Amino acid sequence: MSPNLTLYAALALYAAGTVVALATLFTREKRPQHIALGIMIAGFVAHTVWIGTICVRTHHPPLTNLPEAAGFTAWLVFAIELALFIRYRVHAASFFVYPLVLMLLTLSAVVHDPFIKTPAGISRLFITHVFLTTIGVAGLLIGLAFGVLAWAQDRALKTKNRGALWDWIPSLNVCKTVSYRALATGFSIYTLGILAGILWSYRTTAELMDLRVKQVGAVVAWILFAIVLQAYINDTYRTRRTAVIGACAFVAIMVAILGIHHA
Amino acid sequence: MPLIVVGVNHRTAAVDVRERLSIAPSRMAETLDDLRSLDGINGAAVLSTCNRVEAIVSASAEDVIEPIVDWLTQRAGTARAELEKHVYILRHGDVLKHLFRVASGLDSMIVGEPQIAGQVRAAFLASRERGALDSLLSQVFDQTMRVAKRVRTDTGIGEHAVSVPYAAVELAKKIFGDLHGLQVLLIGAGDMGELTAEHLSAFGLEQIFVANRAHDRAIELAERFHGQAVKFENVEPYLATCDIVIASTAAPHFVIESDHVHRALATRRRRNLFLIDLSVPRNIDPSIAGIDGAYLYNIDDLQQVADSNRELRMQKAHEAEEIVEREVDGFRRRLVAQDAVPTIVELQGRLEDIRTHELEKCLRRMGPVSADQRAAVEQLSTQLVNKILHYPILQLKEAEEPAERETLRKTIRKIFGLR
Numbered sequence: 001m002s003p004n005l006t007l008y009a010a011l012a013l014y015a016a017g018t019v020v021a022l023a024t025l026f027t028r029e030k031r032p033q034h035i036a037l038g039i040m041i042a043g044f045v046a047h048t049v050w051i052g053t054i055c056v057r058t059h060h061p062p063l064t065n066l067p068e069a070a071g072f073t074a075w076l077v078f079a080i081e082l083a084l085f086i087r088y089r090v091h092a093a094s095f096f097v098y099p100l101v102l103m104l105l106t107l108s109a110v111v112h113d114p115f116i117k118t119p120a121g122i123s124r125l126f127i128t129h130v131f132l133t134t135i136g137v138a139g140l141l142i143g144l145a146f147g148v149l150a151w152a153q154d155r156a157l158k159t160k161n162r163g164a165l166w167d168w169i170p171s172l173n174v175c176k177t178v179s180y181r182a183l184a185t186g187f188s189i190y191t192l193g194i195l196a197g198i199l200w201s202y203r204t205t206a207e208l209m210d211l212r213v214k215q216v217g218a219v220v221a222w223i224l225f226a227i228v229l230q231a232y233i234n235d236t237y238r239t240r241r242t243a244v245i246g247a248c249a250f251v252a253i254m255v256a257i258l259g260i261h262h263a
Numbered sequence: 264m265p266l267i268v269v270g271v272n273h274r275t276a277a278v279d280v281r282e283r284l285s286i287a288p289s290r291m292a293e294t295l296d297d298l299r300s301l302d303g304i305n306g307a308a309v310l311s312t313c314n315r316v317e318a319i320v321s322a323s324a325e326d327v328i329e330p331i332v333d334w335l336t337q338r339a340g341t342a343r344a345e346l347e348k349h350v351y352i353l354r355h356g357d358v359l360k361h362l363f364r365v366a367s368g369l370d371s372m373i374v375g376e377p378q379i380a381g382q383v384r385a386a387f388l389a390s391r392e393r394g395a396l397d398s399l400l401s402q403v404f405d406q407t408m409r410v411a412k413r414v415r416t417d418t419g420i421g422e423h424a425v426s427v428p429y430a431a432v433e434l435a436k437k438i439f440g441d442l443h444g445l446q447v448l449l450i451g452a453g454d455m456g457e458l459t460a461e462h463l464s465a466f467g468l469e470q471i472f473v474a475n476r477a478h479d480r481a482i483e484l485a486e487r488f489h490g491q492a493v494k495f496e497n498v499e500p501y502l503a504t505c506d507i508v509i510a511s512t513a514a515p516h517f518v519i520e521s522d523h524v525h526r527a528l529a530t531r532r533r534r535n536l537f538l539i540d541l542s543v544p545r546n547i548d549p550s551i552a553g554i555d556g557a558y559l560y561n562i563d564d565l566q567q568v569a570d571s572n573r574e575l576r577m578q579k580a581h582e583a584e585e586i587v588e589r590e591v592d593g594f595r596r597r598l599v600a601q602d603a604v605p606t607i608v609e610l611q612g613r614l615e616d617i618r619t620h621e622l623e624k625c626l627r628r629m630g631p632v633s634a635d636q637r638a639a640v641e642q643l644s645t646q647l648v649n650k651i652l653h654y655p656i657l658q659l660k661e662a663e664e665p666a667e668r669e670t671l672r673k674t675i676r677k678i679f680g681l682r
Contacts, residue, residue: 030416031580156423157438157558160567167419171440172535235533 013043035114067108076138085113092168096145133193139186146179181248217256222248270317276349306397308390366411375420423572442466448505456511502527510546603659
């Protein structure tokens with residue numbers, strides 16, 4: 001049996017769950033949202049089995065190449081979303097998080113080649129770098145998703161025009177709090193991850209960093225997320241400027257993830 | 264076994280009739296005993312709310328209806344002919360549909376109101392505690408509550424406020440989430456402002472400050488809300504600490520200017536400010552709506568929210584009616600199938616006896632047979648019996664009308680010689 005069978009199962013389930021969840025944008029019915037969540041959880045189980053299989057077969061965490069890292073990031077993003085759903089019952093985040101999870105896992109499936117045995121000379125520092133960066137990215141992406149929700153809620157309240165998301169979005173306070181905490185936590189962990197990466201680079205190449213796509217993408221994302229976080233702290237996140245910077249930060253993170261393949 | 268509802272509600276009877284029939288919770292046990300003492304009643308529950316009084320019974324026959332109407336007449340202390348003008352009588356499937364609709368809030372004066380589900384639950388629980396629920400009514404009760412929950416969960420019919428004060432509460436929840444621990448500043452003593460503050464205070468507010476031009480009135484209102492009265496001309500500092508401001512004065516000018524809010528927000532850091540202006544002429548400068556972190560709603564905005572919620576509820580009510588129809592259909596089928604079970608079991612037993620008896624006779628006549636031959640004959644006899652039973656069982660399970668079901672049951676018993 002192909003070890004990637006569970007990956008394809010997870011992918012199919014995530015795709016189905018995402019389609020059902022997005023369809024509820026038009027119907028405003030809760031039942032399909034619950035069905036979508038159920039399908040996504042089934043996908044998450046398959047996803048977990050796939051990650052477990054990688055760990056067992058390769059004897060290393062699923063973090064040594066693009067498909068593994070993208071797959072692990074998707075897994076973490078959904079795990080955090082699930083935890084937040086249990087705590088806050090936020091359906092609206094699914095409109096952003098489900099497609100993101102699907103996209104990241106599709107990347108894993110398209111690029112292929114996980115299940116590579118631990119490359120020779122791989123150090124604990126490198127694993128720490130990838131592990132912290134991945135967790136940080138997951139937190140930052142969740143923070144961005146809730147930031148978008150906070151922005152949408154603020155607009156709806158200001159314009160007194162309830163859009164399609166009104167019923168699905170929790171209170172403005174919850175969106176802001178979750179977004180801020182996820183961004184702050186994700187940013188701190190991401191920073192530690194980048195520092196570990198710099199240290200690892202210095203040990204292996206005697207240079208702090210070079211100008212490959214993933215490094216540049218990661219540093220640009222770090223700067224942009226720092227600006228978004230600063231906007232939160234100053235309570236100016238509502239501005240169009242912050243939204244544009246957030247979108248750029250998302251693109252930079254994606255570039256950094258894709259850049260892993262070309263490392 | 265017939266299910267019957269006899270009662271009056273806000274559509275069939277005016278309040279003077281309903282109040283004569285209404286039953287205080289303290290007298291419910293006695294009322295249930297009284298109703299159950301009528302001949303032919305197996306189980307009973309009484310639903311008594313502001314909008315309806317209904318006797319819900321399972322009985323051995325429909326002839327209990329007349330005694331129930333008499334019982335209600337006696338309770339109302341009026342002439343039977345007079346009460347009959349207001350009473351409705353529902354039977355069988357209509358009872359299920361009625362109960363499912365009532366518990367889901369579809370039969371309420373304000374469609375989708377959530378309190379009725381709790382009232383139906385309380386009525387059935389009171390009956391269960393008194394030992395007045397038979398097995399049929401018990402199943403009906405459980406299913407009624409399941410349907411009510413499903414309607415609320417699937418359609419969200421009761422989620423949106425349909426009055427101005429509740430619309431304000433709904434918006435406050437959209438901004439702050441949990442209202443617990445928030446502070447409210449009520450400026451003025453207008454009725455709508457007072458009502459809004461009252462609704463908000465039910466959500467565990469930390470403090471309500473009341474300011475009014477007549478300070479005595481402010482003290483009086485503050486006492487009512489266990490709050491604190493403040494001087495009317497000294498409200499500005501409270502904008503920095505309060506999360507919700509309700510203005511409802513008769514002043515012909517703005518009481519809160521945009522400068523006040525700018526200054527307050529500067530000290531509030533990331534905490535939002537919700538301003539509700541219920542006055543005409545307006546008391547809060549409309550330009551405040553453009554300030555980041557301040558959310559201003561006037562009486563028209565809130566009325567619009569309430570109106571659009573009402574429309575939304577009507578749409579949801581259509582979805583809810585479809586759910587109720589499906590649930591009635593499914594539950595009725597289950598009840599009918601369940602009702603037919605004893606006859607079906609007896610019928611199957613009877614034919615199985617005949618089959619085994621005749622099979623033994625046949626095998627004795629045939630003499631020695633191989634195991635395969637014996638199995639083939641057994642299979643043949645079993646298939647024959649199953650084919651013969653198929654349609655009678657199907658008919659028993661699908662006959663929805665009790666009278667039709669009873670006739671069918673008697674006919675089958677007679678034909679197959681069941682006891």
